[in-house]
Amino acid sequence: MEQNLILNVAQLLKESVGATRSVHVIADLHRLTPELLEGVDEADQAVSTLSGPVRLLRTGGDILVQGRLYAEVILPCARCLAPVRAPLVVELEEVFTPTLDIITGQAIIPEEEDRALWIDEHHILDLTEVLRQDVLVALPMHPLCREDCRGLCPTCGANLNDGPCNCRPEPDPRWARLAALLDAED
Ligand SMILES: [Zn+2]
Ligand SMILES: [Zn+2]
Known part of the structure; x- marks a missing residue:
């Protein structure tokens, strides 16, 4: 994939x-945030392009960069660790400062x-x-595979979305008798 994160702004710096x-x-x-892909299946890693429109504005002595970029990322569910596809929106707004005066060729020590x-x-x-920093900040803090994800059993680690595990207490026998009565009425 062709990235274009490195921009030559010589011409823009000469303009008003x-x-x-x-x-x-x-x-x-x-390449930008390899740590995001740790533990993600290779098949899911195909989803990895962050893109969007960015505007560069020549200000007094600097260049103001503003943009909004989108991606879809795969993150582990906060409760059961299953992979979750989550939209990612990165708001970019930064002021970049020259270190060389384009007209005089003099070095500038930026503030x-x-x-x-x-x-x-x-x-x-x-x-x-x-x-890179904006992506890490924009990541959803608590991604869920589904709203009512039951998570993992804290005792045996079983995924409770697949059904109850053996650690769960047996249903109260009194309720079992009531259930049998209700069944009999049907
Ligand atoms: Zn989950
Ligand atoms: Zn369990």
């Missing part, structure tokens, strides 16, 4: 404030300390690290 670029960004989650937000001396703006 308010100039924009639109890019349809594509990221490969295998921004996070180097992931620096545009390098070749005028390359790299979305990789900010998107």
